[in-house]
Amino acid sequence: MQAAKQTRKGSFLHNDNVVGYIFAAPFIISFLCLTLIPMALSLYYSFCNYKIGAAPEWIGIQNFANLLKDGTFTNSLLVTIQYVAIGVPLKLVFALFVAMLLTRPTRVQGLYRAIYYIPSLIGGSVAVALVWKQLFGSRGPVVSLIKALGATGFNFFGSTTWAFLPLVLCNAWQFGSSMLIFASGLKQISKEYYEAAEIDGAGAVKRFFSITLPILSPIILFNLIMQLISGFMTFTQAQIITDGGPNYATNYIALNIFKEGFSFQHMGYACAQSWVMLLIMAAVTGIIFKTSSHWTFYEN
């Protein structure tokens, strides 16, 4: 009796549709106010001349036309692509290597994993960026070592060719989350495959390429996409360690957008750059997804 009354009284509030929207409300609000509206605004401003405090002035495709002629922008696209093309595969190879290294069941496996995870825990921080700047700086230990090996006068951050390397290494160094994901994938590979292959006389290299890699391929795809996205948008390290230099050699796109928008107050132009970058990223991710059916392998 009482229960029946309660349901009737609260039947509106207990309808699945109402419950769903109440619980999902935080995300719906954020999706509308912090994603959809900003994206629409950004699209509008990318066709405008806009500065904070002034009214946006519609200039059509002028911003996009200017982008093509803007050497700083095209350069920042190129160096970003270089950074991603070298950095992401390096990071994934590294993550897989460490994951395989740590599959061996020992009593201290947990401790080892924790140690190898530390860089990822702190790698994105300002503290590490400042350390990196000195570690690879002209008087830091890494350059001292290189000089001791004979390359006198070598300097990472003074060289347009080599300045990207400490940044790529800093990114690859934070391999922890990819490593953990690889590790749990490795754990799920049935031992029988390896035993059968061993009986057939397959060596360790052959086993890696014909068993481990194919079975891991869906996980590789997942890691690849996640790392590509974060690689394309690298900001903190580049801003602190090199600030885009020397001579724009590490002026990655997120940094360029930041400078264009906030230092030069070209907000409309910066929005146009964001959109071009987003389209390029969407295209790259799309191509990878499309081709992934050829190189990923699902057991069932």
Add this chain to the structure above:
Amino acid sequence: MQKKRAVQNVIYHVFVIAFGLLMIYPVLWMILSSFKMKSEILGNNAPFLPSTWVFENYPNGWKGSGSLTFATYFKNSIIVSCLGTLGTVISSAMVAYALARVKFRGRKFWFTAMIMTMLLPGQVLMIPQYIIWNRLGLVGTFVPLILPKYLGWPFFIYMMMQFIRGLPKELDEAAMIDGCNKYSIFTRIVLPLLGPSIITTIVISFYWIWDDYMGPLLYLSKPALYTVSLAIKGFADTQGTNFGPMFAMSSLSLIPVFLLFLFFNRYLMDGVTAGAVKG
């Protein structure tokens, strides 16, 4: 045979430990540098260990570069990180419950929207979001850094959804029969069972917010509101060669993250992977 295995074992452990030391060398270098005299930090003949341990770098760094001390910056970071983490946990758990367990109209659409948001890099929205917060007059306050965390964080929503999907549906049904409704199922059944997933969320979101640099850089202009990450950068900019105190404050800034990791390491390792692989 057994001897060979023992030798292999030793080689394995030596290699893993040596490689692990190489990995944490930058961290060791920072901590050791914070105890060195200035002349021993950089240069070709810089020793690995300080020849005399200098502790003054810590009080010197703590004084900061302006009129404010690091006490202010740590207080700010703690406020932003704790409030932000609290919001992330509550809101993400709610949204994850809705998307994983409640059959409402439009669920598929909102799930897709959530995945799209997760894949959308924040930097793309950096300018329009700034414009909106500026229009609302909230630039220069903690609000743009904290409020969004109360509106669900897609990465954690997705992670918690994977966890909730793993809970047997029979639990919900049994609870229904016992008189629970959809609200009390959330508070009495799902939330308590979400434990490990919540711990992972607390640890990861805390250190992401604590380490965040771009948000504070955009939204905090008054030094009185600076978080630790912004303050260290400011310190490095104004006292460029004063490396000892700079590394001392850098080391201090990592302590909260290390402590959380130390306490919750076990949960973290399981939690991170649970979401990714099943999906």
